[in-house]
Amino acid sequence: MDFRWDLIVEYAPLFLKGTLLTIGLSVAGILIGAVLGLLIGLGKMMRKKLWALPFRWYINFFRGTPFMVQILLIHFAVVPAFLDTTNGILAAILALSLNSAAYVSEIFRAGIQSINRGQMEAARSLGMTHGQAMRYVILPQAFKRMIPPLGNEFIVLIKDSSLAALIAVPELMYWGRAMQGQYMRAWEPYLTATVIYLVLTLSLSSLLSLLEKRLATE
Amino acid sequence: MIEVKNLKKSFGTNEVLKDINVTVKPQEVVVVIGPSGSGKSTFLRCINMLETITGGHVFIDRTDLMDKKTDINKLRSEVGMVFQQFNLFPHKKVIENIMLAPMKVRKLSAETARVKGLELLRKVGLVDKAEAYPDSLSGGQKQRAAIARALAMEPSIMLFDEPTSALDPEMVGEVLEVMKQLAREGMTMVVVTHEMGFAKEVGDRVLFMDGGLIVEENTPKELFDNPQEERTKAFLSKVL
């Protein structure tokens, strides 16, 4: 097999630009998704069933439909409905954050509910309010347990961001496809994209395990 | 100090407390004994509203817990609670466990809270463990730290829910010693326990509970030496 290194060299600046955008989309998706996910998770845990219902359905919708459908719907229908034009980057960030928020909220909920009931009781028996107990006692412990599943979710998010190529957002996969479309070759563009994605996800993994180690008591 | 009137508690259709009437006077040490499932832990947990009360009233310092206007958080900060499973906060050092509530609830400064925390740790003999995490402590040390944590809020009442049941036998003594010292200092205490020796030595009054009711109550000497009720006799014959 002849491998055209020269094509990769030619496309390197574009791959670099695409990688930066992929990182940008992912970071925005992770941050917004995490904040939104926490709120939705708390919403779903509300004791009044009726109030929790919208949050439950939010999660059902975003977990129960393909991300590809979500990103197309947001790009071609939702964003134009508000802005009167399309905006690929905005649509990609929206789709990634809204989607990951659904998964993150379930991770938060599971993390919080995994903390022994006695912790809440001990905090309350000391006179703390429910909010104080959550903030100082439950959440810090739950957060530690959430790191591995959150890491998983964020890796999925980085990979899902490649679907933004579909709406012509010039991220990593977009340039891989552009290169493939121009030279009609499969190995060079896709292998390059593969390696870069792998570097991104592996970096995130090691970052998270570092964080996990630092938070370990004892 | 504590007045419990016609207290009822059900979990679904299961009536755990049927009709409890108790009064605890200031500085009194009341020990609650009884077979498991008799409702003694639930009774204790009702006193600081860890369980929602189904019926009746609980008054702490004449304040009705059932009154919607009562600030439960403030009331709870006056009532210390020690749990069977310690429930120390594992993500915080021992000293931080003790400082947390005084700082967040009483709004003490970190220094004041620390000075007070170390003083309490000295009292329970754990000052050298101040900077350790709970996971590195033995069971007895954990329970003593938990007692110090409850005392940090300067409660006027201490509730103990089987504080030695989860401990290895050789560690029971050190925890009971701390509790005895508290009693000597005049703390009002309600203690649910299986330690009959402790009840005899420290208790001003012993309540025997069974089937969600207080079957018999008396001074320890009278209750242990001269039980009146058949159920009390049957229970004591098994545990003594």
Place this chain on the structure above:
Amino acid sequence: MKKLKMFTTVLLVSLALILSACGTSKTSGDGEKKTLRVVTDAAYAPFEYQDKGEVVGFDIDFVKAVAKEAGYPVKVENVGWDPVFIEIEGKTADIAISAITITPKRLQTYDFTVPYFLSKNEILVPKGSPIKSAKDLEGKKIAVQNGTTGQEAVEKLFGENNDKLKKFENNNLAILELKKGGVDAVVADNTVVETYVKNNPNDNLVFIEDDGTFEKEFYGLLLPKGSKLKADLDKAVNKLLENGTYEKLYEKWFKIKPDIKILKEQQ
């Protein structure tokens, strides 16, 4: 044990579903000619598109007629634009027909049959757009289908991978982007653009020809490099061009008469 049985059943049923979806076209008897696997990207009406799940279009009718003429049974499969090339390069498919323009670049990697279709790029814009020719596209946002000659034509004018160019998975998405205001124009093949304008008068889009800028293109059947089918298929294509079958199909799909002479001149 019961769970294991359940699991096995589910596994077998899903395998059966997958296999039935793949179809069974492996009849390689000695006397019979083998079934040719034809791949296409069915998102390019009226050349190839899906009508209630069935792949139809001018190209599909044409390739079936060619294969029949050459004596081969065929099975047409919609695989998407980029996979079309990957499959032919990897020889996992025998023929691709997907309105593919014969270019020198593609000829380096693939073989083509003789041309069967003339095409040129056109510009699709909203009614009242200031864009009147290819030159007016300068500085404007343009959507194309990734890897098409429309993309090549735009990149030739304004530079490869320039910021204003958005490459989409297919022309449907590119046109949708235009309709939603994300770009100012779409550059694509004449038939695609004109059919769209004709079929969607309410969208208020118009097409612009610019024969001075956009070169004529010829479509061919895409074959793997060195394909033994080429001679047979070339003969069949010419036969159809001559015996009126091609004209009939062309009129059926495009409602106008084809310029057969220009196709023959290209050979």
